[in-house]
Amino acid sequence: MNAHPSLGLDDVVHQRVRLGILTVAHEARRVEFGYLRDQLDLTAGNLSKHLTVLETAGLIEVEKGYEGRRARTWITLTPAGTTALADEIGRLKQLIARVETTPEDR
Amino acid sequence: MTTNPISADGDPRRMLAEVRALSRRVRVDQRMTWAALLVLGATTLLAIPFDWFGMRVDCHADGSCEFARNGMLYFWPAAMLLAYAVIAVCYVRAARARGVGARVLPYAITGAVTAVVFPAAWLAVFLYFRSHPYPDGPLPYWYLVLDRLVMPWGMIGVALLVLVWLERNLALLAFTAGYLALVLLILPMNDGFASPHFSLRAGMALPQVLIGLVLLLGAAGFARAGRRQ
Numbered sequence: 001m002n003a004h005p006s007l008g009l010d011d012v013v014h015q016r017v018r019l020g021i022l023t024v025a026h027e028a029r030r031v032e033f034g035y036l037r038d039q040l041d042l043t044a045g046n047l048s049k050h051l052t053v054l055e056t057a058g059l060i061e062v063e064k065g066y067e068g069r070r071a072r073t074w075i076t077l078t079p080a081g082t083t084a085l086a087d088e089i090g091r092l093k094q095l096i097a098r099v100e101t102t103p104e105d106r
Numbered sequence: 107m108t109t110n111p112i113s114a115d116g117d118p119r120r121m122l123a124e125v126r127a128l129s130r131r132v133r134v135d136q137r138m139t140w141a142a143l144l145v146l147g148a149t150t151l152l153a154i155p156f157d158w159f160g161m162r163v164d165c166h167a168d169g170s171c172e173f174a175r176n177g178m179l180y181f182w183p184a185a186m187l188l189a190y191a192v193i194a195v196c197y198v199r200a201a202r203a204r205g206v207g208a209r210v211l212p213y214a215i216t217g218a219v220t221a222v223v224f225p226a227a228w229l230a231v232f233l234y235f236r237s238h239p240y241p242d243g244p245l246p247y248w249y250l251v252l253d254r255l256v257m258p259w260g261m262i263g264v265a266l267l268v269l270v271w272l273e274r275n276l277a278l279l280a281f282t283a284g285y286l287a288l289v290l291l292i293l294p295m296n297d298g299f300a301s302p303h304f305s306l307r308a309g310m311a312l313p314q315v316l317i318g319l320v321l322l323l324g325a326a327g328f329a330r331a332g333r334r335q
Contacts, residue, residue: 016121016124019121019125020124020125020128023125023128023129024128024129024132026129027128027129027132027133028132028136028201028206028207029206029207029208029209030206030207031132031205031206031207032205032206034205035135035204035205035206036205039128039131039132089122089125092118092121092122092125093118093122095118096118096119096122099118
């Protein structure tokens with residue numbers, strides 16, 4: 001029998017804010033800190049904590065620099081991050097499919 | 107009511123829905139559809155004098171004329187490459203200013219390929235008719251449509267289809283479908299409007315003016331819609 005899809009969920013990715021960060025970074029290819037903060041409706045401190053978790057896990061790369069005089073922080077998904085995001089979305093789909101195909105308790 | 111974009115606490119259906127909503131929002135922020143249409147419309151209008159003055163026309167005593175649109179061959183390949191490079195730079199700069207990256211490589215590659223297709227098709231037709239007789243009767247309809255497709259305006263439609271895919275932009279898909287219908291099926295892009303009121307050159311220029319205006323109107327429409335969003 002197949003293992004339940006929830007057993008394969010990665011705690012680092014299966015978290016609403018971090019999943020949002022990976023999603024935006026994947027779609028945008030490269031995303032600026034301020035854009036992520038606005039899209040996810042987070043404080044800078046809160047976002048930084050989640051970025052640190054993802055960076056430590058090797059799922060994103062954080063690059064700090066300047067554009068003119070303005071300090072900018074850019075976030076890029078690593079190949080491991082792309083895989084982790086695809087796996088998470090695959091597992092979410094499996095969970096939904098399982099819920100929809102499991103007969104109701106009598 | 108909260109507007110937090112990622113608010114699903116573990117519910118897979120909601121998490122997946124919110125992932126899709128976030129992806130869609132990023133794609134909307136990456137769009138610069140109006141800039142692409144503006145550049146392509148301006149290039150189309152700019153091509154008209156090259157076509158007009160670069161066209162070789164030989165009219166015979168019986169009133170029939172032969173023409174060769176050499177000006178287009180000199181203008182379009184370079185203009186297409188330049189136009190797609192300008193569009194790619196516009197996309198990258200605008201996306202960067204908004205805080206996101208941009209996917210322009212497939213579009214730039216399509217631009218480069220379409221820039222090659224037109225002169226290649228022109229050369230192939232030229233070489234073919236050098237060793238084969240020109241048909242006496244009217245050309246089949248599919249030939250005219252194929253001819254219009256490989257012309258620069260048809261290639262613009264193909265590049266717009268790639269942009270539709272990149273932007274997942276349904277409004278642009280509807281615009282492109284209408285544009286391609288106009289360019290391939292309605293307007294006589296390859297042989298111009300035949301009318302006693304127009305010269306041959308004016309008959310060729312008129313469809314180009316219409317296409318240029320359609321692209322510019324599309325640019326204005328998409329810019330306005332973008333501002334509203």
